[in-house]
Amino acid sequence: MTDLKTALAWRYATKKFDPSKNVSEADLATIIEAGNLAPTAYGLQPFRIIKIENPELRAKLREVSYGQPQVTDAGTLLLIARRTDIDETYVTDYVERIADVRAMKVEDLEGFKTTMIGDIAGRSLEARNEWAGRQAYIALGTMIAQASELGVDTGPMEGFSNAQVDEILGLSDLKLESLAYLALGYRDEADSFATLKKVRLPIETLVITK
Numbered sequence: 001m002t003d004l005k006t007a008l009a010w011r012y013a014t015k016k017f018d019p020s021k022n023v024s025e026a027d028l029a030t031i032i033e034a035g036n037l038a039p040t041a042y043g044l045q046p047f048r049i050i051k052i053e054n055p056e057l058r059a060k061l062r063e064v065s066y067g068q069p070q071v072t073d074a075g076t077l078l079l080i081a082r083r084t085d086i087d088e089t090y091v092t093d094y095v096e097r098i099a100d101v102r103a104m105k106v107e108d109l110e111g112f113k114t115t116m117i118g119d120i121a122g123r124s125l126e127a128r129n130e131w132a133g134r135q136a137y138i139a140l141g142t143m144i145a146q147a148s149e150l151g152v153d154t155g156p157m158e159g160f161s162n163a164q165v166d167e168i169l170g171l172s173d174l175k176l177e178s179l180a181y182l183a184l185g186y187r188d189e190a191d192s193f194a195t196l197k198k199v200r201l202p203i204e205t206l207v208i209t210k
Contacts, residue, residue, distance in 0.1 A: 008145065012194060012196070013156060015070065015155065017074040022185070030150065032049060032051075034145070035146075043094070044091070044094055045135070047081060047136035048081050050078065050176075065157070066159050068157065070183040071160075074184055076184040078182040079181055080136050143182060157180060157182075158181075
């Protein structure tokens with residue numbers, strides 16, 4: 001793609017993938033790295049990206065995802081899951097990682113650490129999980145944009161039983177909760193959705209100037 005605008009105009013939520021075409025390891029690594037580089041509050045990254053390669057698992061997931069073919073037919077299936085254990089220990093580990101990467105003293109980051117802990121402690125568990133989910137969706141959107149620039153089709157999906165997906169993948173043991181799939185691959189040319197014109201608000205309606 002020549003630019004991001006062109007790539008996003010080309011992109012659509014792919015419903016029918018060509019199962020014979022796979023995303024290259026190089027392109028997949030670039031897409032995942034884009035998710036890793038996405039902005040999040042404080043840089044805490046309260047989510048994980050799960051790459052589901054096992055065909056049997058993908059078949060089971062399709063059964064609890066309303067039979068949507070993207071789950072099994074896309075070349076790659078990623079799952080975005082939020083962390084459920086964002087607490088003082090998580091923050092402390094993050095601060096220690098900052099100090100290591102930036103060659104700083106942990107003591108010099110004490111104020112930043114205190115701010116983060118205070119913010120998180122002031123939220124209920126429900127609010128904390130909602131916050132973690134919002135950060136995860138920033139990464140999801142960033143990966144979709146990166147995939148589009150690479151000419152890789154995407155199918156972001158929320159249509160599944162979260163509880164059953166979590167059980168199949170054993171996510172509770174990892175202190176994770178499923179949020180959305182990101183199916184990656186290449187469109188089947190028979191997918192009628194590929195040729196539909198995008199329906200979007202006019203910019204002058206979308207943007208409200210005060």
